Amino acid sequence: DILRVAVIGAGRMGADHIKRLSTRIHGAEVAAVVDVDLARAQAAIAGIDGAVALTSADEALNNGDVNAVLIATPGFLHEEILYKALEKDFPILCEKPLTPDAESAWKVVQAETALGHKRIQVGFMRRFDAEYAALGSVIRDRELGELLMLHHQHRNPDTPQGFTNEMLINDSVVHEFDAIRFFTGEEITSVQVRLGKATRNAPNGQHDPQHVLIETESGVLADVEIYVNAKFGYEVATQASFEDGIVSIGGDGGPYVRSAGRWGGKVTPGFEERFGAAYDVEVQAWVDAARRGEIGGPTAWDGYATAACCEAGVEAQKSGEKVAVQLNTKPELYK
Ligand code: ISE
DSSP states (O other): OOEEEEEEOOSHHHHHHHHHHHHTOSSEEEEEEEOSSHHHHHHHHTTOTTOEEESOHHHHHHSTTOOEEEEOSOGGGHHHHHHHHHHHTOOEEEESOSSSSHHHHHHHHHHHHHHTSOOEEEEOGGGGSHHHHHHHHHHHTTBTBOEEEEEEEEEOSOOOTTOOHHHIIIIIIHHHHHHHHHHHSSOEEEEEEEOOSOOTTSOTTOOOSEEEEEEETTOOEEEEEEETTOSSOOEEEEEEEETTEEEEEOOOOOOOEEETTEEEOOOOOSHHHHSHHHHHHHHHHHHHHHTTTSOOSOOHHHHHHHHHHHHHHHHHHHHOSOEEOOOOOOOGGGO
């Protein structure tokens, strides 16, 4: 069966996924697009045969033509739609974060556990990036001995209206929390946040950049420079230190041009360009797995565990202390 997807939220990420689903992804079609702004939903379905634009998620989920859901609303709106989609037993691709805090994410995990099978894939697309996958296998295969440290740079040119200080953790560093768990195969045990000298380019209320210090179960140390008003462009890069070598991923790629007495290349402008291919692979993996009644990527447990890290991170932003991450016992379904 082909997936007939209701995309909830036609903002920056929703619109990107709609385009992807209707052009590059096999085995799925956009059946409905929901947005509080009807005009935005209508614009998003322009040229897509058989798709309807709606303002209510309920209406989309009850539309007999829909059998899968992609949630791309802001994070605080995910929870309600997740429950409705689980009730329908639809395959779900939920953009990150699963929900904004550990308690609500745990309830989602429990609801899925009660259902008895996995339906929720969380949109941590970096796991599908070719360089992330390559570093992941260097770590897993112990090609360079034990992994000791991870150094992450996460830089955005600027932030959308309403991006709060907490969102540096909840919307941005959430990716590194997942990446560190993905790379190490371990849970994160503590988070500390240091606030140093701040840029004048940050909007009111944001302290930018921040330095996030993270430990895992076996003692791997990771640090993240989260710098979301860095102006120059977009960069998500990692340097991994091993016993027998150093691996770097995520720098700007070519072409590297020398001409007329100058040298240079282009800086990646944003996450759509940096992770465009990873999003394609992610969504295709979701569609392929969903058609077999499975999921094809990070689970609701990953959504919950990263939400717990975010909660610790936001507390650490305020206190400056090292905050322990406490997780509930992992249900069988996710083992
Ligand atoms: C945004 O929501 C994303 O998910 C991007 O990948 C990340 O780089 C950015 O910081 C977030 O705001």
